[in-house]
Structures are given as C-alpha cells and as structure tokens.
Amino acid sequence: MSTVQFLGMPQSPLVWAVRMAAHEKGIPAEMVMLRAHVPEILAIQPFGKMPAMRHGAVELGESRAIGSYLDSLSSVHPLMPLESVAAAKAEQWVMHFYTEFVGVILGRYIGPYFFPTGPDGTPDRTVI
Numbered sequence: 001m002s003t004v005q006f007l008g009m010p011q012s013p014l015v016w017a018v019r020m021a022a023h024e025k026g027i028p029a030e031m032v033m034l035r036a037h038v039p040e041i042l043a044i045q046p047f048g049k050m051p052a053m054r055h056g057a058v059e060l061g062e063s064r065a066i067g068s069y070l071d072s073l074s075s076v077h078p079l080m081p082l083e084s085v086a087a088a089k090a091e092q093w094v095m096h097f098y099t100e101f102v103g104v105i106l107g108r109y110i111g112p113y114f115f116p117t118g119p120d121g122t123p124d125r126t127v128i
Contacts, residue, residue, distance in 0.1 A: 002055060002056045003028045003029060003030055003055075004022055004027055004028065004029040004030070004053060004054070004055045004070070005029070005030055005031075005032050005053065005054040005055070006018055006019060006022075006029060006030070006031055006032065006051050006052075006053055006066075007032045007034050007040060007041050007044070007050065007051060007052040007053070007054070008031075008032075008033075008034060008036070008041070008050030008051040008052065009033060009034070009035060009036075009050060009114070010031055010033065011110065011113070011114075012050050012051065012110065013102070013105055013106075013110065014049075014050060014051055014063040014102070015031075015050050015051040015063075017063050017067065018051050018053065018063050018066045018067055018070070019031070021066075021067045021070045021071070021079055022070055024077050024079065025070055025071065025073065025074050025076060025077055025079070026074070026076060026077070027070055027073060027074065034050075035114070036048050036049055036050050036114070040052075041061075043059075044059045044060065044061050045061025045062065046061075047061075049061065049062075051063055051066060053066045053069070055069075064094065064098070067079060108128070109128060112124060112127055112128050113128075
C-alpha cells in the first residue's frame with residue numbers, strides 16, 4: 001500500500017482526526033505541513049480547507065470523506081460500527097461534533113493562532 005499524505009497543519013483538530021484514523025487502521029501516512037488556502041490544498045479542496053489527502057491517484061478534501069476512505073482500505077479495526085443502527089448512531093455523533101463543536105474550536109481557539117490579530121502579528125490571548 002502506498003503511503004497516504006495528509007496536507008495541512010498538525011495543530012488542526014480535523015487534521016489530527018484523519019491522522020488518528022490512519023493510525024488506528026495501521027495505514028502508513030505522512031504529514032505534509034501546509035497552511036490552509038495554499039495552491040497545493042486548493043487543488044484538492046476548492047475552499048482551501050485542511051485536511052487534504054493524497055493517496056496514489058486519489059485526492060480528497062474534507063476529514064469525514066477522508067476518514068470514510070481510510071476505513072474502506074482495510075477491514076482491520078473498523079472506524080464505524082458495521083450494524084446499521086449502531087452505525088447511524090455513531091454517524092449522528094460525528095455530525096454533532098462537526099456542527100456543534102468544530103466551529104467553536106476553530107473559530108474561538110485555533111483560528112486566532114493561525115490568523116493572529118494581536119500586537120506584532122501574535123495571537124491575541126485575551127480574545128482566545
């Protein structure tokens with residue numbers, strides 16, 4: 001199996017999530033450290049968001065799609081339950097995470113580190 005490449009910054013919770021998924025599945029992966037909205041990420045993810053992924057000829061953006069793809073590569077250590085009701089309930093919690101928590105985490109805590117507004121371009125810790 002060729003090595004999966006994740007494009008983004010390791011501090012991102014969404015990059016961290018796909019890296020954990022690869023680790024859980026035993027899939028070799030490497031980190032290509034790039035900021036959001038750079039040409040390499042925009043070529044894969046049209047909104048420039050992290051993470052993006054390359055695996056041979058496969059290129060994907062969006063952590064949920066990447067996680068599903070990684071899960072499909074091997075039946076070892078499934079990331080989602082196989083039984084339909086359990087899978088639906090797990091998906092429900094995944095979507096709660098994306099719709100309720102990611103915006104708060106990114107907007108209030110991580111974003112200000114990537115796009116600092118404090119003196120001399122430093123993170124404004126009073127805002128954070």
